[in-house]
Amino acid sequence: MPSDLLGVRVEEERDALLKSPPRRKLAPEPEAPSVPVSEGSPRGARSALVSSDDTRRTPSPSNAEVAPSPPPSGEEPRASPDDRPPHVAAQTPDHVGRAGAYDELEASASGGLDPASLRDAASKYSIDEQTLIPAPLPYDVPNGVRLLCTAIEGPDGGDDLRDALARACERFIDALPTGWIVHRNPPRSYHSTVFHTGRPTDPRPPRDAYDLAFEVREATQLVGGTTPIPVEVDRVVVASSGVLLALLRHPGDGESPIDGLRARCRQRWPGAPQRQATHVMHVSLCRVLRATPQCDGARWEEVLVRVREVSAEVAGMRARLGTVWHVQEKMQMTCGDEEAGCVVKRLRLGKDLK
Known part of the structure; x- marks a missing residue:
């Protein structure tokens, strides 16, 4: 399931096999603002515990998360049957398939963690073998990865939720075996993916500054016509890909405004990448990149106990999120992090619903 999710950037193996329809031609518009063009799920089946062998390390889901998006990337509208959990039918509404x-x-x-996923995730970083500090690598296609995502921030519980999730992340990392390499997502970048107009495995660079400005304007209209988004923490889990995820739901388990926004994004951008986030509303907190020394069953169970503890601490927390980001992501696995080079345009939910 996605960006990012069952496998969370769950996202990747089959994307290369999917062909997206060509982008639609844009009707001529009056002078557009000059916008510079910037460069730049864990579904895994259960796998054996990570081996101490360096070649068998488990990767993790990406930020991405994890929604089908039309042309020009949520944890998640899903357009391909391959993105669906086996038990969720194609026509199942997002909120109905979420719990499963x-x-x-x-x-x-x-x-345990999936070694292939860990290797894949680690390949997106340069790891200093002296300090064991990972640094994200740039994308091959400048400005080819762009997405809309809900920011975990704001005065109506968003800031409190962000801070609580950051504490949960640190407690999880403290429980990991010594020597494991982990990349933390900075709390300022916490987000839940809505829709990709360009994906890591299906990059869609804009033709020019006008093209990018038009995309941002359309995104502004879509977000402005969507109500603020109430969320509640369902649970915190670690996926087999090595990503620690906070899983969100709509209070009462009903349909979320995100579900409708994802559908409208697909209608607005019919030529966007086919693989999109669906069902899942997740926040990627950190990802394991290298799981050595070896972790046996008993030691891994201790890690899972810590995950359940932090999940119990934040489950049920609620917030009303009022901002969606349009992000141009330059470096891999850094969505929303402006200090890592992301270009972030903040869009206000519901501003046109007066």
Whole structure:
């Protein structure tokens, strides 16, 4: 399931096989603002515990998360059957399939992390072997990865939720075996993916500054016509890909405004990448990149106990989120982090609903 999720950038293996329809031609518009063009899920089946062998390290889901998006990237509208959990039918509304998808994510790491996923995630970083500090690498296609995502911030519980999730992340990392390499997402970048107009595996660079300005304007209209988004923490899980995820739901388990926004994004951008976030509303907190020395069953169970503890601490927390980001992501796995080079345009939810 996505960006980022069952496998969370769950996202990647089959994207290369999908072909997206060509982008639609844009009707001529009056003078557009000059906008510079910037460069730049864990579904995994249960796998054996990570081996101490360096070649068998487990990767993690990406930020991405994890929604089908039309042309020009949520944890998640899903357009391809391959993005769906086996038990969720194509026509199942996002909010109906959400609980089942979350159960799959939680169960995926019960036997350990997936070495192939860890290797894939680690390949997106340069790791200093002296300090063991990972640094994200740039994308090959400048400005080819862009997305809309809900910011975990704001005065109506968003800031409190962000801070609580950051504490949960640190407690999880403290429980990991010494020597494991982990990349923390900075709390300022916490987000939940809505829709990709360009994905890491299906980059869509804008033709020019006008093209990018038009995309931002359309995104502003879509977000302005969407109500602020109430969220509640369902649980925190570690996926087999090595990503620690906060899984969100609509209070009462009903339909979320995100579900409708994802559908409208697909209608607005019919030529966007086919693989999109669906069902899952997740926040990627950190990802394991290298899981050595070896972790046996008993030691891994201690890690899972810590995950359940931090999940209990934040489950049920609520917030009303009022901002969606349009992000141009330059460096891999850094969505929303302006200090890492992301270009972030903040769009206000509901500003046109007066």
